[in-house]
Amino acid sequence: MLTGGFRSHAAMAEAVTSGSVDLVGLARPITHDPTFPHRLLTDPATHSAAPTPKVGHKLLDDLLNSSWHQQQLARLGRGAGTRPARCPPTALLLALLTTLRDALLYS
Numbered sequence: 001m002l003t004g005g006f007r008s009h010a011a012m013a014e015a016v017t018s019g020s021v022d023l024v025g026l027a028r029p030i031t032h033d034p035t036f037p038h039r040l041l042t043d044p045a046t047h048s049a050a051p052t053p054k055v056g057h058k059l060l061d062d063l064l065n066s067s068w069h070q071q072q073l074a075r076l077g078r079g080a081g082t083r084p085a086r087c088p089p090t091a092l093l094l095a096l097l098t099t100l101r102d103a104l105l106y107s
Contacts, residue, residue: 001021001022001023001024001025002015002020002021002023002024002025003024003025003026003027004025004028006024006025006026006029007029007047007048007049007050008046008047008048009040009044009045009046009047010044012024012040013044026040027069027073028050028069029048029050030076030082031050031068031069031072031073031076031082031084032048032050032051032072032082032084033048033050033082033084034076034081034082036048050084052065053065053068053086053088053091054088055088055089055092060092063092063095064088064091064092064095067091067092067094067095068086068088068091068092068095070095071086071091071094071095072084072086
């Protein structure tokens, strides 16, 4: 399995048909568009143009990128829709508060 960076049908198909991988992960593209896998199968021209959320500081952007997507996946796991327009500073604040809560509860 390989995940990360795949955004087009052609790249995914090449990776699988070449034998390099058996499975392609699509977690980050579905955080922006949960219908992406279905659209990808029905229209090979489909491409994910999912933007990377940023605030403009490398260290914060790295934390934000991971936590923003994690929050979206958690929403999907709870049966809620994603919030692709969630404000990056809000996502970062939620990640920091969740980390603080977990540190206090589980330490």
